[in-house]
Amino acid sequence: MxxxxxxxxxxxxxxxxxxxxxxxxxxxxxxxxxxxxxxxxxxxxxxxNQKQQQHCQVLEHPDYEEHDQHNTDELHKEEFEHSNFQYNGADENDTPESSIMNGNTEESMYDDGNRRPERTQHINHNIPNATPNIVVTGESEFSNEILNGHYENKRFLKHDPAHSAKKEDGQAVTVAHLNSKEDFEKFIREEAVHLVYFYKKGGITSAVRTFVKEFQLSARQLIHYKIFLAMVDCDMHLVPGYCAPDKVSRFAYGFRDGAEKIAFPLDTLFNANAIVSSALHLSLINNVPILQSASERQSLEQRCKGRADIIFAFHRNLGTYEHRIFLEIAYAYQDKYVFALTTYTAGTLGLRELQQAKQEDQEEVNQLVWVIQCASHSVSQECIDSPYRGKMLLPDLLNFMTIVSKxxxxxxxxxxxxxxxxxxxxxxxxxxxxxxxxxxxxxxxxxxxxxxxxxxxxxxxxxxxx
Known part of the structure; x- marks a missing residue:
């Protein structure tokens, strides 16, 4: 061997x-x-003539190319910072039946570019020539553990005071139980991402009971990302719009900044990995866009040239362990790199590893990761991709990110x-x-x-x- x-x-x-x-x-x-x-x-x-010679002297000035490149870079920076990463979510007239989990991101999920990316604007654009410094966002103990290489599947149960856990029979309860419409409205208004599940006791099946157990487990794991989960018993506390017969017990609703953004069908939240990855992607949707084609990826590369490197992933299916760990990595490194993913093989065209695997008649490729190097390349140059060749396990992927940061x-x-x-x-x-x-x-x-x-x-x- x-x-x-x-x-x-x-x-x-x-x-x-x-x-x-x-x-x-x-x-x-x-x-x-x-x-x-x-x-x-x-x-x-x-x-x-003399007039033209004076004009040429300006063009021949030794600093001309530098000034021209500076102007080009400023234009490029503006395009990059106003790129269409943003996730609009659902407004009052939208039907929230779409899901991040299907990978079919519609254009309506992104805004018109007037809002800047929340994290990527803080990227250190001089990374290739600088000593690598990792910026941890969100003051997360979990992120510090990841970045320091000490992650051992620990669960940090440091609770936000606004979402303090109650105890029942000695067990920590991290899913909030909302007892009124007012509690629900107050819960989703707080500055965080929230997932809320509305149910009726009479409609609880074995599948719903399994989901609730996974929901509880996920809540404990999502606390350190400032993502909070809650449940509402529609038999006792009617919340208009969510306790209707066609919605109750069928969806978990995602909220950001007090507004509903998406409805996750229950069959897409089949275990803790699916719940955590869905919640994380809702939290990071401005910074981890789902691209559908090679042209979308190449457009992102163009905006990142001279600015930042891209960590790009192919996931045939979302809601998996591999999808989850990619988002955990993105959460930890979002101030250092641009992250994006695709669920379509068409989105990987031009990248090296996937086509090679298909040519060698290997098993179907389900997950791949690349570092696409654009930071040190000018607008006229091509970004260079290097595939991740390790196993899709969190310690291995963390090691890859450590190496890439050297x-x-x-x-x-x-x-x-x-x-x-x-x-x-x-x-x-x-x-x-x-x-x-x-x-x-x-x-x-x-x-x-x-x-x-x-x-x-x-x-x-x-x-x-x-």
Missing amino acids: DAKVSLIMTLLMFSALSLAEKQLQQQQQQQHQQQQQQQQHQHQCQQT PKWSELSIPSGSDEVLTPYDSLGIPWVFLIHDGASRKRMKDLAPNLAELVRGAVAVFTVD
Whole structure:
């Protein structure tokens, strides 16, 4: 097995090196073309009248390209910050029968771009050249555990005072039981995401009893995300609009900022993973859009160029464990990266791993993750994708995010008289590749290193060695 893994890694590196060489050649060709265009432009300027020569002097100013790029970046920044990530939800005239769980996100789920993304506007746009600093949002103990690598399926039961848990028979009760229409209205007005289930005791089936148990378990897990769950007994406390015969016991309703956003059919909330992932996606819908096509993904890439890298996922089905952990990662890293997902294979066109798996006649691919690197690329360049090659388990995906947050490549220096080599990738369990150079080949290796590092990012550590 070790020999097979080594062979696969060797083939991967040869392929990546070949691609990196091609990219380097393309960059050199582009630079050569730009030089030729500049020379042609200078020649044209010499043949113009005095007025035109003055205009050309402005264009030939050494800072012109920098100023032009700055203007382009400002326009790009405006497009990025006003992108259509926003989830409108349901207004008073909408019927809330659609669900995030089916992956068929309609355009009505997004606003007209007037609202800015709540989190992505805080992204550190200089990440590729900066020491990685992880910003934890929401002051969540759970997020701190994730980011510090100590997550061991712990449950943090630190309750918000406004949603303090009661105790019955010594057991913590984290699903609020609302006893009036006024309680319900007060509950959903508080600044948080809320899921509320309306039921009648006479309509409780075995499926509903199972759901209630999973609902209770999910409430305990969602507290640290400031997402709160409640139930209303419509036999005792009638809430108009929600206790109607065609709605009661059939839906769990999601609310944000006091407004109903979505109705989750009960059959989509089949276990705790489905409930937690649905609630998390409602909380993060502004920051984790569901894309339906490659063109939508490419539009997102265009907006992110020069700004941020994208963590992009394919999930054939939502409401799964894999969907849940992807959203948990997004919650923890939402100030550092842009997150998005698709449920359609069409949304992955142009990305490397999924098509490769299909060509090799492997089992049906259900989940995949990529880091799409746009932060260090200009508007005229292509973003480079690198697939996640590990298992879809939370510890493994966390390790991948830790690796991705490290520098893309490093210059390895070995102190004289020392055999010990310390790198940012120690203890992360990934192979190393050394690009060894002398004085003559130094520049070429330094040019090759970032291209190679992007192709294998998250899977291989790249070093240059003098």
